[in-house]
Amino acid sequence: MKKFIKSLYLQKRFFTVLFSLTVVFVFSYFFENLFGLCKFLLLLCFAFLLFDILLLYRNKVGIQASRILPEKLSNGDDNDIEIQLINRFQIKTSVKIIDELPVQWQRRDFEINTILKPSEEKKFTYTVHPTERGEYHFGNLNVFSSSILGFAARRQQFAAEQMVPNYPSFLQLKKYDFIAFTNRLKRFGLKKIRRIGHTMEFEQIKEYVPGDDVRNINWKATAKRNELMVNQFQDEKSQPVYSVIDKGRVMKMPFNKLSLLDYAINATLVISNIALKKHDKAGMFTFSRKVEDRVVAQRRNAQMNLLLETLYNIKTDFSESDFSRLYIDVKHYIKQRSLLLLYTNFETLDALHRQLPYLQAIAKTHLLVVIFFENTELKAYLNKSAETTHQIFEKTIAEKFVFEKKLIVNELQKYGIQSILTAPEDLTVNTINKYLEIKARGLL
Template sequence: MKKLFKLFYTDLFLTSRLFALLAGSVVLFLLWFFFPWLGVVPKLFFWGIIVTTFVDLVLLYRIGNAIFAKRHAPERLSNSDDNELGIYIENRYSFTVQAGIIDEIPVQFQRRDVLFKTTLKAGEHKLISYALRPVKRGEYAFGSIRVFVRSPLGLISRRHNFEQAETLPVYPSFLQMRKYELLAISNRLNELGIKKIRRLGQSLEFEQIKNYVPGDDYRNINWKASARQGSLMTNSYTDEKSQQVYCVIDKSRAMKMPFEGLSLLDYAINASLVLSNIALLKEDKAGLITVAEKIGAVLPADKKPTQINKILEILYKEKTRYLEINMEALYSTIRNVLKQRSLVVFFTNYESLPALQRQLPFLKRIARFHLLLVVFFENTELKQVSEQPARDVEGIYIKTIAEKFAYEKKLIMKELAAHGIQAILSTPQNLTINTINKYLELKARQKI
């Protein structure tokens, strides 16, 4: 009995309407003190409030499970994307209610405004949708759903609690991966800024012998097959397949820098996931290597359907380290794991030319055996500072330093090009598009 009473008063809340009426009652009693002719009006008004409150109490508490609510959430959330969630709510009262719904979202979002207000008629049910955008991989713990219900009288509010604690993993941006995958399948990548690259030369990857149709290259006519068939036959060629594409992700302290809530490592991880999926769609083999002060995960290149899930599971757990990258260990791993010429996409970051020069000897050795593509980031904050006009001496110094760092990024590009190393200098938000563009360009030019 004591427990039931405790549940009763902990879930009971007085509304602002009730306080307004009580305040009006106090005013009437004060006026009655100065104007006795008011008679019993203040008392009738006060007892009317009491009776109405009791009726409201009976309306809200006469049914135990009068409200039902449940959260609809996906099995996993996609990092840096808007993830759709929903709350299903059903009114089992015999009258219309005003409902306020609070969903206890994970603490990582640091939001206290996830409150939804709605009106539900008798027997009505609704699905309230909302979106959450995580900016960090890991596990996100959701709490309970709290529904505050008011009857048409609106003097008190009853809270209904629905324990629905669940933990959802936040994976690298698989929603972005699916978007690019659908466009790649339908050959519509150019809609997202993916450039169409003019093919140079012709692939030597034989596909089939087919009937000649006007417009086919007459140089590909297969005269032996034509003689056997009695009609013109031509050789058909396709893009070279089963080429190895390795994404090498630097997770040292250079990748800790934040941009719009995400670290550079998260941008690199999202781009690696999309690039690996595009490579698999192009029937190439995708592999993965992560490195900091020591080698992290090593996944040999493969083109099995399960490969993208293996890459996703590895990238889900990766975190930034606080030490410098061990290039000697990376070079040794690449020489031991990569047994044939491959495209090595190295995601890292350089803020100065000396930072590159420390790693350059190892990069040149890798480029000797493989096609190396170095992807690093443009510092957009410094770029904005360098483009703003200086208003005083201090502003001139700041602008000059910002321009110096921006210029060093260009020097890094020239230094890499001088040693025959492909490079991409990209803003974080355009990293995925620029990386796919470069991959398709290298493939079209048959450099892999």
């Protein structure tokens, strides 16, 4: 009985009819002939209610529902969730679905409304957009069924409590994995860079064929064989590419609900995959007060899974990042010259100057690329017209901060340090372009 009472919900239509009858009862005080009619209508109302309840509960199965979740969610992307419904009633049924979404989304107004014919099956897909890595716990699936009378509704609660992890953006990984090796690069902002010259990694001596570069003729081998022989070279491969992620407080700034740290994590996953496909070694580590989450640069089948799990488990803090500790660890652990993609953020020139000696020291032995972010909200504010003195003052301050970012780029160039100043949403594309440029120019 308790279960029945908990599952029964009186609908708005029933209370509307009841309120109307109450008004008629008030008028019957003045018109006695209405009183008998009011009693009859009231009895008829409750008779309809009982009949409606009988329609909803005579079938024990009612509605069958299930939720289908992906194995994992992709952070910062649209993910599809599917709900399947089967109507086991013998009548046409109105259905309202309320899914208990994870607390991270703070949504309490989610519902899906539909009408099902007898024995009809329907599938519904809705989209979620997670912005925090971690575990997402879905609650029960609540289905409210009502007949054509609409006086009552029967709630069926399906135990669909599920946990799905939210990983760094593997959907971006798949997208850029495809386009980076096709001819559709320009459509996504990627630049196809022509490689100038060749590297000096010797492969073999072979017979000359028309079209070979005459500058590569090996005259000693030609004299011995009495025919033209040329040196054949191959591209340098298996070069270490490290993504270095600053997880201090400067990376906690959110843009479009996604923190700079998560933008860097998503870009790290993509660039590591492309580096492996380009036959380089991919690795990573994070730093704040100390260097953590270290993955040694290697080229093996399990490397991407190791990187994905490491990026998923990165824990953030709000401390000031220690660049001196970063320099010590890089010098101690990375012996081979490597490409270091440093994801951090500098808001002022003074902030850069405090860390510049350590960046210069790292750049002496490695190819360092400092990647930091534009404040897109400030740039959007600058596009608005100023109408008051206060707004003019604010725009002047905003222009100063935007200009200071450009000064940081010039300061890094002055000391021979590569840099990328990018909007957060363009981070992945700009990082790939810089990597392809470095490979094409043979800088590493």
